[in-house]
Amino acid sequence: xxxxxIWMLEYAWVPDAPMSSLVxxxxxxxxxxxxxxxxxxxxxxxxxxxxxxxxxxxxxxEFVRRFNVQNWFPPRxxxxxxxxxxxxxxxxxxxxxxxxxxxxxxxxxxxTFYIQQEELASWVSIMAMDRRFRWLLTATDTGxxxxxxxLAREGRMRGLEGDVEDLFPGIDVRLAxxxxxxxxxxxxxxxxxxxxxxxxxxYTGDLVYRHDNLHGGKPDDPYYLPVGLAFGSQTKxxxxxxxxxxxxxxxxxxxxxxxxxxxxxxxxxRVTKNGHYIVEVALGAGQSSYVx
Amino acid sequence: xxxxxxxxxRWSNSTGFDDATVLYAAAAHQCFQxxxxxxxxxxxxxxxxxxxxxxxxxxxxxxxxxxxxxxxxHEQYRSLKPTLRSAHFHRHxxxxxxxxxxxxxxxERTLAGATGATDPLPILTQGxxxxxxxxxxxxxxEVVDFSHSCCANHAPDQTRS
Numbered sequence: 001x002x003x004x005x006i007w008m009l010e011y012a013w014v015p016d017a018p019m020s021s022l023v024x025x026x027x028x029x030x031x032x033x034x035x036x037x038x039x040x041x042x043x044x045x046x047x048x049x050x051x052x053x054x055x056x057x058x059x060x061x062e063f064v065r066r067f068n069v070q071n072w073f074p075p076r077x078x079x080x081x082x083x084x085x086x087x088x089x090x091x092x093x094x095x096x097x098x099x100x101x102x103x104x105x106x107x108x109x110x111x112t113f114y115i116q117q118e119e120l121a122s123w124v125s126i127m128a129m130d131r132r133f134r135w136l137l138t139a140t141d142t143g144x145x146x147x148x149x150x151l152a153r154e155g156r157m158r159g160l161e162g163d164v165e166d167l168f169p170g171i172d173v174r175l176a177x178x179x180x181x182x183x184x185x186x187x188x189x190x191x192x193x194x195x196x197x198x199x200x201x202x203y204t205g206d207l208v209y210r211h212d213n214l215h216g217g218k219p220d221d222p223y224y225l226p227v228g229l230a231f232g233s234q235t236k237x238x239x240x241x242x243x244x245x246x247x248x249x250x251x252x253x254x255x256x257x258x259x260x261x262x263x264x265x266x267x268x269x270r271v272t273k274n275g276h277y278i279v280e281v282a283l284g285a286g287q288s289s290y291v292x
Numbered sequence: 293x294x295x296x297x298x299x300x301x302r303w304s305n306s307t308g309f310d311d312a313t314v315l316y317a318a319a320a321h322q323c324f325q326x327x328x329x330x331x332x333x334x335x336x337x338x339x340x341x342x343x344x345x346x347x348x349x350x351x352x353x354x355x356x357x358x359x360x361x362x363x364x365x366h367e368q369y370r371s372l373k374p375t376l377r378s379a380h381f382h383r384h385x386x387x388x389x390x391x392x393x394x395x396x397x398x399x400e401r402t403l404a405g406a407t408g409a410t411d412p413l414p415i416l417t418q419g420x421x422x423x424x425x426x427x428x429x430x431x432x433x434e435v436v437d438f439s440h441s442c443c444a445n446h447a448p449d450q451t452r453s
Contacts, residue, residue: 099436117343120339120340120343121340121343123336123339124336124337124339124340124354125354127329127332127333127336127354127357128333128353128354128357131325131329137332141435141436142328142331142332142335142420142435142436143420143424143435145332145335145336145339146335146338146413146416146417146420148339149335149338149339149342149413150413152339152342152343153342153413157342159343
C-alpha cells in the first residue's frame with residue numbers, strides 16, 4: 001500500500017510548443033502539446049504540492065495571452081477535482097524559480113515553500129550583472145520576489161541546502177546544480193517509506209520536459225537528450241537524468257514529468273469538465289479514486 | 293545603457309500619441325527600465341537578508357548596482373518633459389523613484405544596525421506598485437520582460453496563416 005496518494009493535475013497547456021524547445025536539437029520536428037501541471041501528494045497527514053504553477057492575475061494574464069497558454073484555471077478549480085482546496089495545501093516544494101513553477105506563491109495561503117537556497121542566491125548574483133546578461137533572469141517577476149521576502153520573514157519560505165533526506169516522511173529532495181537552472185531540485189518519493197525502496201517515483205520539474213529526453217525517441221536503444229532550454233550545463237543535466245532514472249530502477253513511467261502529455265496514458269486518468277487531465281499515479285491507504 | 297532611445301515606432305505607429313508624447317515615452321522608457329531593474333535588485337537584497345545570517349554575506353555588488361541605478365534613474369527622470377497624455381504615468385514614475393530611493397536608504401540603515409531603521413519591505417512593495425501603476429498608464433512599459441521568458445521559445449509564429 002502506498003504511503004502517499006499522488007495525482008498529476010493539468011491546469012493549462014500550450015498547444016503548439018516547438019519540439020526543439022523541449023528536446024535539444026529537434027529542429028524542424030513540428031510542435032507538440034505542452035501541458036502545465038501541479039503534482040499533489042497526500043499522506044502522513046500532509047497535503048504537499050510539487051511546484052505551484054503560474055498565477056493568471058496581473059502579469060500572469062499577460063504571459064498567458066502572449067504565449068498562447070490556453071485553458072488556465074485557478075488552483076481552486078483544479079484541486080477541487082481531487083477533493084482538495086488551496087487552503088489545505090500545507091507544503092509546496094519548488095523545483096526551481098521560474099515563472100511557471102513558482103508564480104502561484106500567493107495562491108496557497110497556508111503553505112510553507114521549500115526551494116534550494118542557492119537557486120535564490122543565483123538570482124541575486126545575476127542581478128548584479130550588466131543589463132546585457134538579462135536573458136539569465138528569464139521573466140523573473142519582481143512582485144513574486146517581494147512576496148517571497150514576506151514569506152521568508154514569516155518562516156514560510158525555507159531555503160534548503162543541498163540534498164535533504166526525509167524532508168517529509170519518505171520524500172527526499174536532490175540538488176541538480178548548474179542544470180536547467182543554477183540550483184534546481186528534484187523530488188524523490190519513496191512511496192513504501194523504505195530507505196531502500198521498491199516503489200520510487202521522481203518528480204522532475206523542468207530537468208526533464210518529456211520522456212523523449214530520457215530515451216531520445218529510441219526506447220529500444222535509449223540515449224539521453226537534454227531539454228531545449230538550460231541555463232547551466234547540458235552535460236550535468238543529462239547526468240542528472242541518469243541519476244533520476246537510476247532512482248526509479250529505469251522504469252520511465254515512474255519519472256513524473258509535468259510537461260509530458262503522455263503521462264495520462266501511463267496511469268489511470270480522466271479529463272475534467274474543464275478539459276484538463278488528472279493522472280492518478282498512486283492511492284494511499286483508504287483513499288478513494290478520483291478518476292474511476 | 294548606451295543612451296540611444298528605443299525605436300520611436302513603438303509609440304508612434306499605433307498609439308495615436310502626439311509627437312511630444314512619443315518623444316516622452318521613448319525617453320521615459322530608459323528611466324523606467326532603470327527603476328525596474330533597481331527594484332528587482334532591492335527585492336533580491338531583501339531576500340538575501342531574510343536568509344543570510346551574517347551581514348558580511350551582503351557585502352554584495354547588487355547593492356551598489358541598485359544605488360547606481362536609482363541615481364541614474366533620478367537624473368533621467370529630471371530630464372523628462374511630460375505632456376498632458378503622459379502626466380499620469382509621470383506621476384507614478386516619480387512616486388516609484390522616490391520610494392525606491394527611500395527603500396535603498398532603509399536597507400543601508402538596517403544593515404548598519406541603526407536604531408529605529410525603517411523596514412524597507414513595505415516601502416519597496418509600495419514602490420513596485422507605483423511602477424506597476426505607471427506601466428498601465430502608457431503602452432510599452434512592462435514590469436516583466438517576457439521577451440526573455442523560458443516559454444518565449446514557443447511564442448506563436450506570427451507569420452503562420
